[in-house]
Amino acid sequence: MSHDFVPVQWNRQKYVYDGILIVAIMAFLSSFILFGLNAKVADPSILIMRALGACAIVLLHVVLAIGPLARLSDRFKPLLYNRRHFGVITAVIGLLHGAFALMWYHGFGVINPIASAIGGYGDYGVPIEFPFESLGLIALVILLTMAATSHDFWLSRLTPPIWKALHMCVYVAYAALIGHVALGTAQFDKGVGLFWALGIGAVLMSGLHVASMLKGRSLDTQADMKTDWVNIGDPMSIPLNKAVTITPANGERIAVFRHAKGISAVDAVCSHQNGPLGEGCVIGGLVTCPWHGFQFDPETGEAPAPFTDRVQTHEVRIENGTVWVNSTPDAFGTKRIAIQVPS
């Protein structure tokens, strides 16, 4: 959070998360290579390169699936935590694959390896002869840029909207990688199995993102903007320690939480990485973002000391058994005592 920047805010959960991830990657790589050696499909060096490439694209699918899955089911929310390490490891595996391929296929000629990879053969005008390495290079540059700017310092320096826009380029990288693998397979491998796997992966990714978007819309209550005050309904319709999220027509989404002290409303967008604060829950009296565990006091919108992050609060009223929320946010730091639910 916003205290002194440290290299990594390690804790037990992160060690466990990273440990499981690294063991899974090692298992994937060794299985891929051993299976390939056993089946004698290629030289060991080519198998290592392919294993790294396959591992990177599988990891990218998983990392892209985590967000939608967590929205669709709370069971996946623990995977959101530390997702940035997942992304960094994916970029590193991709870099190893790229470096290996570049040296193996283009490293021993008279032309410099990058020029040889993106322009040394093929024809950009003919799909089946398209130099697929150029798509891999585009994806790799994007993934490396995302990994290199994943530290909270960059979020703070670039501001959340720019940082978020930069990191949304992951979808460009994904599309480029699908093209890279599909064209590479068509030009050299000729197998149809990988095409099916890629197709299924792309359809799954699209389906998950559409389902997640629809779920997000169904979670939101569209606000009636005839007045500043939005009707939330029966207070008991808000799950305890969770929120109902509303979307005013002309403002940011608002999360209305029911917790031990009563009903409070804060902006539904986390000030850390624009995470879905409204999909978080109240832990130890603090609203907790599901993405990275950033916490805020529901009555003031401020993070507990020594952290200085904050979100805006909103005024809440309960009239005739109905919760009303003012869609106009308070000034940062404004304290709104939680409104007790009448028994």
Next chain:
Amino acid sequence: MLKIAQFISYGLGIYVLIGLVFGLYFITRGLRNEPLAGRGVIVRLMLLPGAVLIWPLLLKAKS
């Protein structure tokens, strides 16, 4: 096509070279007012690749 590819590869090389010079300046002088834990040596080194890759954004923000 090869000439264009060489032009792009040299362009990338020059971009990274400028980024490296800028990045070294950024992590030594440019972070003087940032709240880095301790002397922040490891954090500064971690920030170097980012500064190398997005130096035009940082320059634009500075100007």
